[in-house]
Amino acid sequence: MTGAGAPRPADPERGTLDKAASENFPVAPFFLPRAWRDDLMAVYGFARLVDDIGDGDLAPGGADARLLGVSPADAEDRLLLLDAFEADLNRVFSGDPRHPLLRRLQPTVRRRSLTPEPFLGLIAANRQDQLVSRYETYDDLLAYCELSANPVGRLVLSVTGTSTPERVRLSDAICTALQIVEHLQDVAEDLGRDRIYLPAEDMKHFHVQESDLATKTAGASVRALVAYEAERARGLLNEGAPLVGSVHGRLKLLLAGFVAGGRAAIHAVAAAEYDVLPGPPKPGKLRLLREVGVTLRGEG
DSSP, X not given: OOOTTOOOOOOHHHHHHGGGGGSSSOSSOTTSOHHHHHHHHHHHHHHHHHHHHHHTOOOTTSHHHHHTTOOGGGTTOHHHHHHHHHHHHHHHHHSOOSSHHHXXXXXXXXXXXXXXXXXXXXXHHHHHHHHXXXXXXXXXXXXXXXXXXXXXXXXXXXXXXXXXXXHHHHHHHHHHHHHHHHHHHTHHHHHHXXXXXXXXXXXXXXTOOGGGGGSSSOOHHHHHHHHHHHHHHHHHHHHHTHHHHTSOHHHHHHHHHHHHHHHHHHHHHHHTTTOOTTSOOOOOHHHHHHHHHHHHTTOO
C-alpha cells in the first residue's frame, strides 16, 4: 500500500504507449481511420512491452511483474517474465488476460482475426536476446529479424485487411531493414547491454574488434563497417518499397512513412559520417517528409 506522500508507481500501460512518439516512423498517425489507429496502438503496446521486458526497461516499482503474476523476488528474471507474458498472451485468445495492454489487445485480436504466431515470434526474439548476444553471420542476423521485426509488418497488414503472400514478402524486407538500421543507431547502447548485432564475420572482414565499439568515437574501420551494413539495409528498403505502390489511400501513406523513416534514419547515420558511437543519429522531420515524398513517387 502506498503511504501518504509516497510516489505512485508509474502507469504501466500509459508509460509503454507514450514511447510511440520516439520511434523512427509513425506508429498510428492521425490520418488513419480511428479503428485502425486503435488497433495499431494495441499491437504497438504489445510489441513495446515485450521489448521492455527483454531489455530490462520496465517502469520502476514492479507493476508489470505484479500484473503478470510474478512475485517481487522474481521481478528481475527476464525469462520468467517472458514466460508469464506468453501465458497472458494465451489468455488473450482463450480467456481473460491480466495485463491492461493485453486486455487492450484482445478486442483487436478478435476484430481482425489475428493469430498467435506473430506475437509469439516477438516473445521468442526477446527470449533469444537473453541467450544470444552475438551473431556470427548476416544470415544469423536475418533469422533473428524474422522473429524480432517481421511480425510487426505482418500484423499491420492483418489489421488493415491487406495481407497477401507477396505483400508479406515485401513487408518482411522493410521490417528487417528497419531493425538493422535501429541496430546501427544503437551500437553503443546495445554494447552496454552486452549485445552486438553487427555480424562477427563482417567485423572480422573490416578488422573491427569489440573493443573498437566501446570508444567514444568510431575509427575508420568501424565507420566502414557501419556504412556497409547501412547499404545492406538500404537495399532491403528498396526491395520492399513496391509494397507502398500495391495499396491505396491512407494505408499507402502509412507504409510510405515506414519506408521513409528507414531511409531518413540511414541518411542521418551517413550524415554523422557513420560514427554512431557518440549516440544514435536521428533524422529531422524535414528529411522524413522529403523521404515520404520520394517514396510515394516511387523514386530512390
